[in-house]
Amino acid sequence: MPELESRLLAPRRKTRQILVGGVPVGGDAPITVQSMTKTDTRDVEATVKQIYEYAAAGCEIVRVSVPTKKAGEVFHEITARSPIPVVADIHFDYRLALVAADGGAACLRINPGNIGGQDRVRAVVEKAGEKGIPIRIGVNAGSLEKDLVEKFGGTATPEAMVESALRHLEMLEKEQFFNTKISLKASDVVRTVQAYRLLAKQVDYPFHLGITEAGTPWGATIRSSIGLGILLAEGLGDTIRVSLTGDGSEECKIGHEMLRALDLRAGGFHMVSCPSCGRVQIDLNRVAHQIEEGLREINHEDVTYAVMGCVVNGPGEARDADLGVAGGAGEGLIYRKGVLIRKVKEADLVPAFLEEARKFKAEQSA
Template sequence: MTKRIIVGGVPIGGGAPVSIQSMTNTRTSDVSATVEQIRRLAAAGCHIVRLAVPDAASAEVIGEIKRQVSVPLVADIHFDYRLALMAAERGIDKIRINPGNIGGEDRVRQVAEACKSRGIPIRIGINGGSLEKSLLTKYGGLTAEAMVESAMGHIGLLNRYGFDDICVSLKASSVPLTVEACRLMAEKTDYPLHLGVTEAGTEYMGTVKSAVGIGSLLLLGIGDTIRVSLTADPVREVYAARAILKAAGRLREGAEIISCPTCGRTRIDLIGLAGEVERRLADYKGNITVAVMGCAVNGPGEASAADVGIAGGDGVGLIFRRGEILRKVPQDRLVDELMLEIRKLEESKQDE
């Protein structure tokens, strides 16, 4: 089991549930826009939000942003240790930094002391695209071993000043490289790991790559917090992260939709129905399995494990609950009737 750190009240590691992170893409100095996006991320299910802090103007407003939101905030710092100090002074909940790229050891000491005195954890972020040249030379290029050695070096630098409230990420745009680096790191240390595939791409391809990379590690029992990096609205990152956690069996919240592929037997708009059900249940906060099936072959019997579902026919369909057929309804009423049964199911749970 990994060590546990606390980020603004959210536990990471030590057996805590895997938390979801994302990052704003607004100018942090634009307080109103940043706060609005943080609130959208939180509403979608994000537990921790990271902010870019490239300049003093961004660092100066951290306290003001924190007063308007409820989720913990992370300051993303590169090169300038003074920005880390400013963020710490203004109540940031966590700092993401590479101790090796902020200058001399005295600067690292100042950041470590500022964070230690305030109980602020530090994430050491190792990125395959910015690894130390000395390590690239030693290993003959970018390798998982080089990434792990870089991480261990940064950990040692913070440990030198008595700081050990650390989380580590090892990310590359290559899925196999990311997985191997995280696997090696998990074997070598018990620091909590932040998982993600960096520069993963657009929403579709980035989600696929992240699902393979993050999902395979979660199935190995590796990973304490995740961020899906997409070239898309950050809220889409949260939805993708929730889906990955569900597929890996690490999240028991929300609607799990199971649906069959279309085939020559299908006589109903199954694709449209499944899409509409998914849309209506996107923000569902309960715990339910919903089936959308195309015909009697893949209908109530095969989907009997689902809490509730629909099965198509020729212009009509069946509403069923845990394999039991309830009634037949016209196609244009199927989704409405399904949602009605979901509400009934929720009400019955509340009465229990």
């Protein structure tokens, strides 16, 4: 482990390991990136199409809501066609959990306390055991049990969230079911972080991390990055979801970028670009964004690119990258592994850089 990482990151929390489909979660398994479909589940074609889009963006486990009988009836069609494991999201009606388990769910997301009495919990647990699938307990500050809210002064405090999680766990453990993971989500960073910290001291189940209802992409990305970043740096978390009111594919891309930023996952490319200033003499904003979009299509992993605007820091950053460009007066210098290989006009800069990126990928692949 690099010296910086050893100072920055706490040791990974030791948990039991579960399997979601063929994806290991917890223990020493890599931290996985999840998302949730935003289609009407009854529309099988739209839902499957979205799952494929998510998978292409790096989604490794996908959650699909099963809110109605009709959604349950078509759920098996979705799981049969999905390229990644599908978690069935169930609320209130335990019979939908049974249908989803029979329909190929790789995991059931329920709150045992809101599906009825212990007999209904037992039915779900028996079905999950029969199918060999885990259950995810999902505690959400916005839907906490009323008695717990009242107990803790009328507010969904971190302590109330943890007590809710323990209550749900007890219902499963009473049935000798331990194939479980847990999430404790609030819409703000502080409560979420505090809740996970508290529960981590009491159980060894794997955690699914997220800031729920985080908002539109600008604010949600900031809140998720801070909240998940704190927890991941403290060694907490086994799967993550970045919740955006927007494109789910972006959730997956942001999630992977978080993990790469903390050296918790490899893969993908890393692009360095300067913020621009009065020294820059090319349209850096256009060049950087077009290069980044082109690199996503090339999809070269474990490569560092640099797109710099001027001759102050540009040549140094470009030389340090696998492939880099330093802008000049209406032109750019392209470096490969520290060696200047091309000087091109600004109008040709993007296609020339992407051409070199494709060459680099082909040679590395060979």
